[in-house]
Amino acid sequence: MLRVDHLTKHYGDTVAVDDLSFDVAPGVVTGFLGPNGSGKSTTMRIMLGLDRPTKGRTSIDGHAYRDFPAPLREVGAQLDAKSVHPGRSARNHLRALATSNAIPLTRVDEVLEFAGIASVADKKVGGFSLGMSQRLGIAAAILGDPGVLLFDEPVNGLDPEGIRWIREFFATLAHEGRTVFVSSHLMSEMALTADQIIVIGRGRFIAQGSVDDLTRTSAGTVFVASADDARLAQRLRDAGASVAVSERGLDVGKVPSSAIGEIALADGIALNELTPQRASLEEVFMELTADSIEYGSARAAS
């Protein structure tokens, strides 16, 4: 269990993270979603003991990160793809990491093979493409076979084949009972990758739930087509619903679909169609974070 507890981080006058609290459960892929600059990377850096929180704390299975005798065997992390010395080979980079945490060096060859970069293992990292660097980051993250994995924007720079590979990889890690925490600013990507989603904006907690939960709780409407749309629209408005009339039928808001069915039955109006409209995750995200985008286009224009 990864826990963020009333976390606050100031950089000078800038508030990067503002009283943020949430738990990340093992066994599922948890997406960490927010616009650029919303505090995702800062939160992850604090989880790894790299930045010191102004207030609050993060813990992993109840322990502070720096208390682990061999952190790489508890938590694997891929921060940004370029956090490797460009003059060092991929193999030497992983050897140095493994050695520091007393991880057997045979593991280095295994993870190079797994990440699909064994053929370039002795080349300098400076010559790697972004995709190859991402794969090296993933190799480094799983080096110690950790139970908790953190990935910061892992799909950046990957080709479609690589993205599919990484999605399956996350699912496998979660299936093995590990905690998998993946940040992204791309809602569409998270909808396909994550089971659980935590949304933040401007360093503050906004929402947490499954993709299903989040799309359902948003202001979804119900599409209704009936034998007598005009009369049904009137009855629904009387019942306090908002109704938009189109040629095909009615878009009804503010009342659940069960109530619409009952109103139609009471008035003897036959329904042809009754379909709850689910907002796309993208729409939910835009709606949830509309107030918290630091450099929104409207602001930029003014």
Added chain:
Amino acid sequence: MNGVTLASVTRSEWIKFRSVRSTLMGVIVTTVLTVGLGALIATAVRANWSQMNPIRKLAFDPVSASLGGTLFAQFAVGVIGTLFITSEYSSGSIRTTFAAVPRRGLVVVGKLLVLVGSLFVVTEVACVATFLLGQSIFSGVVPTASLGSSAVLRSVLLGGVYLTLLAVLGLAFGLILRQSAASISAFTSLLLVIPIILFLLPQSWQNAATKFMPSALGHSMMSTNAPENFFGAWTATALLVVYVIVAFSVGVVLLLRRDA
């Protein structure tokens, strides 16, 4: 299986140290400057010996004359020490390093051990080599010295100590400033620019201040007879060690406090 220990971190830092080309280049440059320029200076001394005035001939020290290349090598070792930490900041690999070893003090001590261990060997070998080469160049024309004399042996061996301490000073500057260019500029200023500024001061101030400069301490360490107004070899060594400890401690305190 053990976890993170000073031994495991030091081994890890040793892998990092030897797996980048800049280290190898730095070691080669250090050796070439120490031995090559030392030989060049010795050759020039020999060629001009007959025209040298008698007072300078009397004050001539065949030991420090043969170790002249260290004046240039001190910048090379400073750069090696600086880059050992600043290249981690410029590449971002410092975050990988500290995530693997959250007790940052271990990382710094590991780097210190690797730097001192490897450069001490390299610089001692280079100093002995340039001394022997210099004496063989002087031989027959210019007075020579022998390692059989304890004062001579001390001066030659302190040459390696001086260069190793300057490498650690470079590491300390890197810890404090975290940027390669800024750290190397500061290091170079300390060795070159400040002595020039002192040179512009009144003579009495100069005499009081110059002997405290690291380059003057190095001169004392590598001379069989330290010049007038300068510290003796052991006092100079102790003072340089104090400088290095102070700078390094400031670097470590900042490292422990700052965000990576």
